[in-house]
Amino acid sequence: MTLPLMPKATAVWLVENTALSFEQIAEFCGMHPLEVNGIADGEVSGGIRGMDPIAGGQLSAEEIARCEKDPSARLDILGTAKQYISNKTKGSRYTPVARRQDKPDAIAWLIKNFPQMTDAQIGKLVGTTKNTIEAVRGKTHWNSSNIKPRDPVLLGLCTQTHLDAAAATIKPVQGKESSAG
Numbered sequence: 001m002t003l004p005l006m007p008k009a010t011a012v013w014l015v016e017n018t019a020l021s022f023e024q025i026a027e028f029c030g031m032h033p034l035e036v037n038g039i040a041d042g043e044v045s046g047g048i049r050g051m052d053p054i055a056g057g058q059l060s061a062e063e064i065a066r067c068e069k070d071p072s073a074r075l076d077i078l079g080t081a082k083q084y085i086s087n088k089t090k091g092s093r094y095t096p097v098a099r100r101q102d103k104p105d106a107i108a109w110l111i112k113n114f115p116q117m118t119d120a121q122i123g124k125l126v127g128t129t130k131n132t133i134e135a136v137r138g139k140t141h142w143n144s145s146n147i148k149p150r151d152p153v154l155l156g157l158c159t160q161t162h163l164d165a166a167a168a169t170i171k172p173v174q175g176k177e178s179s180a181g
Contacts, residue, residue: 002077003028003029003030004028004029004053004056004058004059004077005051005056005058006051007029007030007031008029008031008039008045008048009048009049009050009051010028010029010050010051010053010056010058011025011026011029011031011035011036011039011045012039012045012048012049012050012051013050013051013052013053014028014029014050014053014064015036015039015040015050016050017050017052018064018068019068020064020067020068020075021071022036022037022040023071024067024071024073024074024075025075027074027075028074028075028077057078058077058078059075059077059078060078063075063076063078095127095157099155099156099157102150102155102157103126103127103128103132103157104132104136104141104143104144104147105147105148105149105150105155106126106150106151106152106155106157106158107122107126107128107132107133107136107137108136108147108148108149108150109149109150109151109152110122110125110126110152111136111137111149112149113149114166114167114170116170116171117166117167117170119133119134119137121166121169121170124166125152125157125158125162125163125166126152126157126158127157127158
């Protein structure tokens with residue numbers, strides 16, 4: 001199930017501004033009903049300001065009204081918000097400091113195993129810049145003598161699914177297929 005952005009802030013707003021049951025709010029926000037009860041009692045939410053899911057485009061007023069009338073009904077996030085929230089993990093993500101020195105190794109592995117992969121694809125897959133990719137490709141990287149090609153999946157810089165998807169979109173280089181004649 002797709003959770004709303006900022007689920008605790010959304011739960012605070014729903015507790016304060018609707019007549020929904022704790023179970024309905026808990027299921028929508030991916031929380032335990034006792035935690036929602038704690039928000040209502042003021043024990044859990046502390047200094048969290050509520051976030052309006054209607055203004056954020058995650059719920060409609062009609063959806064809230066429908067669920068207020070029927071305690072067994074479950075809130076459903078709007079389709080446009082669901083699409084945005086489920087796609088948000090495809091962009092760049094935080095790489096821990098301990099793994100950052102592994103990026104040139106992953107770039108070298110990708111260049112070696114997928115020479116026709118574009119710099120943009122490598123950058124998106126590993127989460128690095130075009131300058132770093134060009135430096136590794138041209139062997140002008142400051143640490144090029146220590147770079148050893150290693151699989152980015154094993155290094156934890158991308159998932160096998162993302163690597164397979166990127167490999168599937170590679171176009172063969174023109175003129176190289178028939179050069180072995």
